[in-house]
Amino acid sequence: MLLGRQTSPTQAAQRAERMLRVQEALNQLDAIDREVLALRHFEQLGRAEAALVLGISQDAAAKRYFRALKRLKDLLADDSR
Numbered sequence: 001m002l003l004g005r006q007t008s009p010t011q012a013a014q015r016a017e018r019m020l021r022v023q024e025a026l027n028q029l030d031a032i033d034r035e036v037l038a039l040r041h042f043e044q045l046g047r048a049e050a051a052l053v054l055g056i057s058q059d060a061a062a063k064r065y066f067r068a069l070k071r072l073k074d075l076l077a078d079d080s081r
Contacts, residue, residue, distance in 0.1 A: 025075035033068035040065055 007015070026034055032054070039050040051061035 021076060025072055028075055029068060029071055032064065033071060036061065036065050037068050037072065 026037070029037075036050060036054065039045045039053055040047075045053065047058050047062050047065070050065070051058045054061055054064075056064070
């Protein structure tokens, strides 16, 4: 049972590669895009809280968040080709 929960070397390498690809894609985003993604995902702030931190309206924060997600998705899609 204990061995069944361990990650294989191949799985660990694939995970590390995915993490590197995401980090590289994040580095290509504008600072504000990285910030809004970090606030929403890593800090787990809601739209209103993220807007307050960024000093923008909730609507602007929501638009910025969705645009940042799209940019990140596009960068990751381009990288996988």
